[in-house]
Amino acid sequence: MLKANEDRTSGVVTSGRWGQIYDDLKSAILAHNIAPGTKLPEDELGEVYSVSRTLVRAALQALAHDRLVQLEPNRGAFVAKPSKREAREVFEARAIIEPKVAAMAAAIAKPSDIKVLRRHLDEEHKAIHDGRQGDAVMLSARFHEGIAEIAGQTILTEFVRSLCSRSALIISLYSRRTDTFCESHAHHALVDAIAANSELDASELMTSHLVDLLSGIDVSESAGPQRKLSEILRGV
Amino acid sequence: MLKANEDRTSGVVTSGRWGQIYDDLKSAILAHNIAPGTKLPEDELGEVYSVSRTLVRAALQALAHDRLVQLEPNRGAFVAKPSKREAREVFEARAIIEPKVAAMAAAIAKPSDIKVLRRHLDEEHKAIHDGRQGDAVMLSARFHEGIAEIAGQTILTEFVRSLCSRSALIISLYSRRTDTFCESHAHHALVDAIAANSELDASELMTSHLVDLLSGIDVSESAGPQRKLSEILRGV
DNA sequence: CGCTGAGCAAATGAATCCAATCTTGCGCAG
DNA sequence: CTGCGCAAGATTGGATTCATTTGCTCAGCG
Structure with missing residues (x-):
């Protein structure tokens, strides 16, 4: 699986073992094993890695700083969908x-x-x-x-x-x-x-x-991914 | 005190109210009200802001990502001292x-x-x-x-x-x-x-x-600030 | 038949609690 | 007198638990 966790998060912290979760999630996201927009529930991840939500939250926060996931208050964490x-x-x-x-x-x-x-x-x-x-x-x-x-x-x-x-x-x-x-x-x-x-x-x-x-990528101007589905269906 | 918490950490998260602590600490560090190398104990800060250590940790983690504080495992958080x-x-x-x-x-x-x-x-x-x-x-x-x-x-x-x-x-x-x-x-x-x-x-x-x-700054080569106090006193 | 609002369930936000690790001070041996 | 070793205190790391917000469902009403 292409071990990428040799130097930790980008050399930032090295604290605790949430770096493992950070690296795993990062690999999964970058390798496109998790689609952009996918919800990342804390307790689900906690169960997968057999750790508490505390560590998951730390990892998600680090990923959010890298803009790989988007944290929405009281909503949860989602894989980022860059506009x-x-x-x-x-x-x-x-x-x-x-x-x-x-x-x-x-x-x-x-x-x-x-x-x-x-x-x-x-x-x-x-x-x-x-x-x-x-x-x-x-x-x-x-x-x-x-x-x-x-x-x-x-x-x-x-x-x-x-x-x-x-x-x-x-x-x-x-x-x-x-x-x-x-x-x-x-x-x-x-x-x-x-x-x-x-x-x-x-x-x-x-x-x-x-x-x-x-x-090689299509960056033509159009509605960003933030548009609500309703607006799109309305043909706006 | 120069309200700087209008757009949160750099637009990253906006989650919860640890952003307040983040902004406050950031201001204090940048304004040089806290000297580089100063230890930032979690419960002390928690007491200052009347908040749990959880939020303090989140703020410190964000500051660590900005490289304004350095997190040392099982040691604590310190105001960064760039080499x-x-x-x-x-x-x-x-x-x-x-x-x-x-x-x-x-x-x-x-x-x-x-x-x-x-x-x-x-x-x-x-x-x-x-x-x-x-x-x-x-x-x-x-x-x-x-x-x-x-x-x-x-x-x-x-x-x-x-x-x-x-x-x-x-x-x-x-x-x-x-x-x-x-x-x-x-x-x-x-x-x-x-x-x-x-x-x-x-x-x-x-x-x-x-x-x-x-x-205007002195960047001449010399031992970095990571030097132990003992080494400095020994006149190395 | 469609819309509004109350109630319910799920997920996050935050605080408290327990465990592990490091620091520091003291005592003892060399 | 100095250096090593050990134990107590303090501090961080992580887990569990409680509270709050959000989104959804379904009953009641227009």
Whole structure:
């Protein structure tokens, strides 16, 4: 199941064992095993993990901060359904941050870093080949995170991690093509540029890669997912 | 006391009334009313706010996610003490994000937006004049947030908000000059550029403003603040 | 036949309670 | 006199329990 709980929530807390639940739920959501909009009742999750609602609540709160779940007062927790506006903003933010990060990574990448990236690529390729789309989007996200880590920017790495998580949700919601999740050749070209220490190439490749990703999803203006069903049925 | 709890934690949750505690503590930390490294015992806070430890824990967890407090397992919560490395990274991140945001804001700023910014400036000026440094840094942060809001980028606004919060902590820790918090003239020039819809000027002014801020703090390499008191006293 | 309102059930919000862990102070041995 | 070890106190971690809000159902009325 692609153990992803090695560094806890994003290095934030490490407190207690609710991080386990956090990681599990996060994996499930990102891998699209739980559909956006799904209700996440506290006691149900508590029963699944054999823990109290207290821990479930802590995990849900952390996920809410990552915007992967939406907490509605006295209603419950739901898997987030990013609006198209939010989707556009996520990619705009990535377009601002990630090219710079890629350039920084290219500037200081060591051979060992490149090896790590290529290993990521291999895993991703295998996941795509095996048809495990859920794992593929997660590995793609981890690839982008990996670049940020090479850049040595822990804070920007956090931002990239957050944005990639949300991107995974967005792609699962609005994807038009099935191969939307990071075509491998784009990633390969990126690694080559970084390995060659060419900052400009890395920056531009990242930009075009993000444009590619964005072109693969439908962000045309329309009623957001917040619209009530009644309004939709009324044909408003 | 500068009511800041109008939009809750960063629009994240709005759940329950622990947001009140969150906002209060955040204000106190950013205004430097609580020194970095200070322990924040749960039941003490619970007594102060006449509330159960449950809510205090929720607030502390949210603050931990913002990196304003550090949660140590079985130890407790402490006001964060960003290392110099973290300090540098925060400003590097700001240098990447904020100029772009300023340019976007300049591109689409309406007269009403400018009025809001100028009102921020007035409050900030008054706070500085009155010697209320704590409020000044908070208002400075809100000014930067305001620019991001004008840019219409809610996600980047969140990032800027987070970075500005941490900057406030950093400045209070490593400031050399006392006037470090955003000299007003820099902010005025920024507003002028945005009002004139000149994206390039806004971007460059923001960059130089951030460089200015960074030059005002001491980020020279040295042992981080994680050093034990014993090591310091030993003169290591 | 449709609409309104009271009542019921379920889920969340918050407080209290118990357990586990760390800190600190004291005592004793070397 | 100093250093190690142990026990008591304090503090956090997690579970259980009570209260409140929300949403739904169904009876009564227009």
